[in-house]
Amino acid sequence: MNIAAPASPDLFTRAGASYDGGTFKTQLLKWVGSKQRQAPAIIKHFPTNFGTYLEPFLGSGGILGALSPRRAIAGDTFAPLVQIWQALATEPTTLKKWYAERHALISAHGKEQAYASVLERYNRSPNGADLLFLCRACYGGVVRFRKADGCMSTPCGPHTPIAPESFSKRVDAWAERTRGTRFIHADFRETMNRARRGDLVYCDPPYADSQAILYGAQDFSLGDLFEAVAACKKRGVFVALSIDGSKYSGAKLCNLPVPDGLFEREYFIEIGRSMLKRFQMDGRTLEAHGVADRLLLTY
DSSP, rough: EOOOOOOGGGGGGOOBBOOSSSSOOOOSSSOOOOOOOTHHHHHHTTTOOOOOOEEESSSTTTTHHHBBBBBEEEESSSSSHHHHHHHHHHOHHHHHHHHHHHHHHHHHHHHHHHHHHHHHHHHHSHHHHHHHHHHHBGGGGGOBTTTTTTOOOBOOSSSSSOHHHHHHHHHHHHHHTTTTTEEEOOOOHHHHOOOOOTOEEEEEEOOTTTTBBBTTTTGOOOHHHHHHHHHHHHTTOOEEEEEEEEEEETTEOOOOOTTSOOOOOEEEEEEEOHHHHHHHHHHHHTOEEEEEEEEEEEO
């Protein structure tokens, strides 16, 4: 496989999307691994023409929001997360209400206690309303779970969660940019199986090298993903895949079992310093922990 040169900036206009060249930077959810900051570097390698856009590992939807496709299907296996996205699509006022009600607990009880009470309730009965507040208030958006009991274990972050008024504006902006998107609770294979010739699939799965503590990563199979990519390619679907590249500021190149001939081009996309590693190191220096993803393309 050849490592291709960067695409020309004049390819930023995409048929099938309302992409603005990367000026949209507003986050709806705080989420570790979000590719919203890297959206311009990734999207410039997308096909200039495509039909439906599909994103089978939705997470915080960083690429979806930046691309603003006219027609899209976005899926995830994490049911509480999908509840948030489906509320955005069908009841954005409900999404605003969820956040405002939980944010009000900060004034009543203080940030730490408010976070603890919402976390305890979420762990008793996982749901999108509580997760919405938790992901905006937890440390760095690192939504992690204990393997022993499946409970979310991320502590409260040092920052002050944004005010409900500011969050409401973000909801409005995201509702507009995703109005052509159908959000589904589905395994990545089911989502990718919906793609047809000329459609575009962008995959941003958990890092195989380092994200075993994050939601859903324990059940993720890289081999199954490669099989789904191969099936899409055979049907004439464009597939772009972000996956482990290099870590430790380039000192470690992640060696993954990428099938020969599956991808036609490869790029390296600078991600910056790992928020997950920052969390694990409890604030110690990250000078040696720069990360670059591989972006693999079947076209």
